[in-house]
Amino acid sequence: MGIIKSLKCRECGKEYEPLFRYICEECFGPLDVKYLYPDSIRRDTFDSRTDKTYWRYFELLPIEDKDNIVSINAGFTPLQKSINLGKDLKLKTLYIKNDSVNPTFSFKDRPAGVAISRAKETNLKAVGCASTGNLASATAAHAAVAKLPCYIFAPSNLEYVKIAQALSYGAEFVAVDGTYDDANRVASVIGDSKGIGIVNINMRPYYVEGSKTLAYEVAEQLNWEVPDYLIIPVGSGAMLNAICKGFEELNEIGLIKDISHLKIIAAQPHGCSPIVDAFKSNRDEIFPVEKPDTIAKSLAIGDPGDGLYVLKRLRQYHGFAESANNKEIIDGILKLCRTEGIFTEPAGGVSVAVLQKLLDAGKIDRDSNVVCYVTGNGLKSTEAITEILPKPSIIKPDVQLVSAMIR
Ligand SMILES: Cc1ncc(COP(=O)(O)O)c(C=O)c1O
Ligand SMILES: [Zn+2]
Known part of the structure; x- marks a missing residue:
């Protein structure tokens, strides 16, 4: 299994024992997991594995004993080579990393x-x-399998299906009358005072490691070639950072050769795009959005925890940040459905819309190799599109009547 060397502060470099800790005592910087990599890892170590989940990369994940793995068989999702969308966009090579087909229907299972x-x-x-x-739902489902009590803190205005799904797995759902940032504050205090492992707060160093498998899988599925552009939907920015860490680790252990051509695109919804705004105005400071207003509720994080690190990554990887409004997001959802047969929730619509905008603006080279991350399933957010879809007409089961309708 992964041999954890330490938890290392991203800011000052101080190293800690890998315990239940997430912030540097010296400078309050976030902590990242550092590993002792086994010398034996080669490309064929993974190529030959039959485990079709993200646990196929167990040497690079922060669990010391395989018996402790709690798996619902997530990961190793399709990297679908675009059949029609790339052509429509006049883009030479487009892949969709379809993470909407995970067991709880989003990348969060990682x-x-x-x-x-x-x-x-x-x-x-x-x-x-x-x-x-x-x-x-991702937390609740894994907690159910691990037989651990689970407490969810979330804004009360979520799509109801997301609440129903988490409740069905048996979690306690605390619907906070406020924004995600309010729910986050409450969860943080409750987690620390009651010794609850809040996966994305006091367990964050371990949590983010799961998302880096989105880089490992894309690299392996492309035969260890590195794409030119990644389009990544961004809320807190944790996933984008983790994907960068994933490519860097593969480079460090020699599984991929060169990441110098990799460019990272951060995609946010208009109405909650604090990172895009900072990037476009060349600021090194994120101005939080107090009241996010977007149909992309999964990306409605007004005060993104990893926002500054996303800005750093965009500069390091010659990237861009762009936002899409509600109409563009819906167009993106429908375009992906009607070209590739993939039904995504608004977060994926944001990725597709931003890809289109940057191509139109000439910021993405049409001869390049692009991977667009689609991270959540459309069935979780049908209310975002029902209003603009045609209402099916109700008709008596009479063949003549129906036949008259079909030209
Ligand atoms: C479907 C989906 N995509 C992307 C994101 C953004 O991830 P992050 O908050 O790590 O930036 C989220 C966050 O909840 C999400 O649910
Ligand atoms: Zn520090």
Whole structure:
């Protein structure tokens, strides 16, 4: 399994024992997991594995004993080579990383699964999360399998299906009358005072490790070639950072050769785009959005925890940040459905819309190789599109009547 060397402060570099800790005592910087990589890892170590989940990369994940893995078989999702969308966009090579087909229907099964496995490994007695919707179900499902009590803190205005799904797994759902940032504050205090492993707060160093498998899988599925552009939907920015960390680790252990051509695109919804705004005005400061207003509720994080690190990544990787409004998001959802047969929730619509905008603006080279991350399933957010879809006409079961309707 992964041999954890330390938890290392991203700011001052101080190293700590890998315990239940997430902030540097010296400078309050976030902590990242550092590993002792086994020398034996080669490309064929993974190519030859039959495990079709993200646990196929167990040497690079922060669990020391395989028996502690809590798996619901998430990951190793399709990297679908575009059949029609790329052509429509006049883009040479487009892949969709379709993470909407995970067991709880979003990429959050990756970070939640790793964090809850670590909770089991460190004998925590309860887990939970602060959520914009998808993490709720991912955490609740893994907690159910681990037989741990689970507490979800989320804004009360979520899509109801996301609440119903988390409740069905048996979680306690605290619907906070406020924003995600309010729910996050409550979860943080409750987690620390009651010793609950809040996966995306006090277990964050382990949690983010799950999302880096989105880089490992894309690299392996492309035969260890590195794409030119990644389009990544951004809320807190944790996933974007983790994907960058994933490519960097593969480079460090020699599984991929060169990441110098990799460019990272951050995609946010208009109405909650504090990172895009900072990037476009060349600021090194994020101005939080107090009241997010967007149909992309899963990305409605007004005060993104990893926002400054996303800005750093965009500069490091010659990237861009762009936002899409509600109409563009809906167009993106329908375009992906009608070209590739993939039904995404608004977060995926944001990715597609931003890809289109940057191509139109000439900021993405049409000869390049692009991977667009689609991270959540459309069935979780049908209310975002029902109003603009045609209402099916109700008709008596009479063949003549129906036949008259079909030209
Ligand atoms: C479907 C989906 N995509 C993307 C994100 C953004 O992830 P992050 O908050 O790590 O930036 C989220 C966050 O909840 C999400 O639910
Ligand atoms: Zn520090």
